[in-house]
Structure formats: structure tokens, C-alpha cells
Amino acid sequence: MELDEVEIKDSFLEEQFFAISDFEVPWFADIANFLAANIIPKGLTHQQKKRFFNDVKNYFWDDPFLFCRCADQVIRRCVTRSETSKILEHCYSGPTGGHYSGTKTAHKILESGFYWPSLFKDPNRYVTSCDKFQRTGNISKRDEMPQNYTLSCEIFDIWGINFMGPFPNSYGNKYILVAIDYMSKWVEAQALPTNDARVVVRFLKRLFSRFGTPRAIISDRGTHFCNTQFEKTLKKYGAHHRIATLYHPQTN
Structure with a gap:
């Protein structure tokens, strides 16, 4: 019995089958590995291990997300660096943003339920790079609406x-x-x-x-x-x- 000669194809149908993409290692990778698989980071000194175990008490893993119990005892989801830019854009210049200051934007992020270590620094850098905010300037008394006292009462009161x-x-x-x-x-x-x-x-x-x-x-x-x-x-x-x-x- 003779076998038919079949030409061997050296290329895959999917050209990017084995392509290696740039993968971002999240800042909470060591914490997630410890909570999910009990893997302790290697190369830590005694003081670094002590601080790591002290910090990890405020986190818990709920697959596939990591959550943090913040100082105000509110549980918020930890996000990666790639997600922070979209969150900043939505809380600052989105439909409910309002182009507020960095501190106000940081509070809006906390109210939205997100957390990352540089939460209060990143909004300030984002605000200073906003052209519209820089052109607006400070709001003076002249821009405020007049506040007149209103008599609050019911009929025949x-x-x-x-x-x-x-x-x-x-x-x-x-x-x-x-x-x-x-x-x-x-x-x-x-x-x-x-x-x-x-x-x-x-x-x-x-x-x-x-x-x-x-x-x-x-x-x-x-x-x-x-x-x-x-x-x-x-x-x-x-x-x-x-x-x-x-x-x-x-x-x-």
C-alpha cells in the first residue's frame, strides 16, 4: 500500500498563535498570589516580610478580583495601572465628572468603588495636564449665584x-x-x-x-x-x- 504524498505546511492558520504580547504585571500580583495560592514572594528581607503580612490583612481575593478594605472601612476593588486612565477620564471629564480638582476627583473615584496605591497623586497629575481646566482658572464670588433667603412656610401659616x-x-x-x-x-x-x-x-x-x-x-x-x-x-x-x-x- 502506497501512501499519498502530502505536502507539509510550515505555517499555522492563525499567524499569531504563539505570539507573545506585552503583559502588564499588576501592582497587587504578590498579594493576589499569596491569597489565592499561598505563595510568598521570594527575596524579601525580614522587615519586608513583616510589612507584607501586615498589609495583606486588608485584602481578600474573590476570583477574579482583588478587593481592599480601605481606611474608611469601605471595601473597594483593586485596579491595574492600565485601568486607571479610563477611570480618571470618566470621573474627571465624563458625563458626571464636572472637571473638578484633583482631590474632588479622587473622592469621586473612591465613591465609585475603585482603589490603587497612588489614588490621590494620579488625579492631581491628570488635572494639571487638562487644557480646559487650566484655562478655566479659579471660581470667584462673581461667578456664584446669589443666595437669597426664602421664607419657608405652609399655606395660612x-x-x-x-x-x-x-x-x-x-x-x-x-x-x-x-x-x-x-x-x-x-x-x-x-x-x-x-x-x-x-x-x-x-x-x-x-x-x-x-x-x-x-x-x-x-x-x-x-x-x-x-x-x-x-x-x-x-x-x-x-x-x-x-x-x-x-x-x-x-x-x-
């Missing part, structure tokens, strides 16, 4: 009260007592013959029965509001009396 008049006599009435709710701008008004404390107390009792007891009543320094009868009525219903500042149009 704070009423402003004041007299209008005197007007020409109309059916025996010369004054109008006006109360306005600061939240809803609801207005209550009543025509009165006088502007003494007695009619004010009667008006407030009718106001409380309709809208409930407010937290505060704001008025000016008129004697019809600053008197014993008025204060006793407010104390009875648990409301506070606030006096407006002179010549302050916002509370008029």
Missing part, C-alpha cells in the same frame, strides 16, 4: 396684618383692616369704624376660626397691635407676634 385709612366716612366706617397670607396671597379685609385693639382681636378670632391658628402674625409697631390685649389673644391661641422693620416694603 403666616399672616401680615395692617390698617388702611382713615378714609371718608362710609356707613359709619373709616378704616379697613387687611390681613394677607404670605404663602397663598389670600386677602381678608373688613371695614371698621375705629382702629383700636378691641376690633383687631375680634377680627383675629374670626380669622382663626376660618383658616386655623397660624404660626405667626406680622404687623407694624402701631399701638392697636402692640398692646396687652393683642398679646394675650395670640398667646392663648399659640401664635407668635412678629414686628416688621421700619420702612421695609417687603413686609408692608
Whole structure:
């Protein structure tokens, strides 16, 4: 029986079958080898071994990742040097980045759950190389939005009260007592013959029965509001009396 002569092919179908690529040795290789296979690094001195076993207590291996328990007792995943550039780019100039300083960027990386030894140095170097950040400069007071105090209250919680008049006599009435709710701008008004404390107390009792007891009543320094009868009525219903500042149009 004669065998057919077959030409021997010296080349593989996959040209890179045995190609050797540049493989990065991660900074935590010795720690991962010890935790995964109990392999102690060779060539360490007594002090280096002591420090190695002290540091390795903060790490644990969960195949295929190594995790570190940081100083704030939060567990974060250890990443290689090749991964840090993408993480820095995302936390600094990504959709949720904001082009903050190096310290702020480092905190965002920690909040994302990543860790490597030079975590606080690399963001500072990355920020200094950012052209957009260098052109922005420091934010001054001129760039801040104005912060104005906002009155926080519920409807019918704070009423402003004041007299209008005197007007020409109309059916025996010369004054109008006006109360306005600061939240809803609801207005209550009543025509009165006088502007003494007695009619004010009667008006407030009718106001409380309709809208409930407010937290505060704001008025000016008129004697019809600053008197014993008025204060006793407010104390009875648990409301506070606030006096407006002179010549302050916002509370008029």
C-alpha cells in the first residue's frame, strides 16, 4: 500500500498563535498570589516580610478580583495601572465628572468603588495636564449665584396684618383692616369704624376660626397691635407676634 504524498505546511492558520504580547504585571500580583495560592514572594528581607503580612490583612481575593478594605472601612476593588486612565477620564471629564480638582476627583473615584496605591497623586497629575481646566482658572464670588433667603412656610401659616385709612366716612366706617397670607396671597379685609385693639382681636378670632391658628402674625409697631390685649389673644391661641422693620416694603 502506497501512501499519498502530502505536502507539509510550515505555517499555522492563525499567524499569531504563539505570539507573545506585552503583559502588564499588576501592582497587587504578590498579594493576589499569596491569597489565592499561598505563595510568598521570594527575596524579601525580614522587615519586608513583616510589612507584607501586615498589609495583606486588608485584602481578600474573590476570583477574579482583588478587593481592599480601605481606611474608611469601605471595601473597594483593586485596579491595574492600565485601568486607571479610563477611570480618571470618566470621573474627571465624563458625563458626571464636572472637571473638578484633583482631590474632588479622587473622592469621586473612591465613591465609585475603585482603589490603587497612588489614588490621590494620579488625579492631581491628570488635572494639571487638562487644557480646559487650566484655562478655566479659579471660581470667584462673581461667578456664584446669589443666595437669597426664602421664607419657608405652609399655606395660612403666616399672616401680615395692617390698617388702611382713615378714609371718608362710609356707613359709619373709616378704616379697613387687611390681613394677607404670605404663602397663598389670600386677602381678608373688613371695614371698621375705629382702629383700636378691641376690633383687631375680634377680627383675629374670626380669622382663626376660618383658616386655623397660624404660626405667626406680622404687623407694624402701631399701638392697636402692640398692646396687652393683642398679646394675650395670640398667646392663648399659640401664635407668635412678629414686628416688621421700619420702612421695609417687603413686609408692608
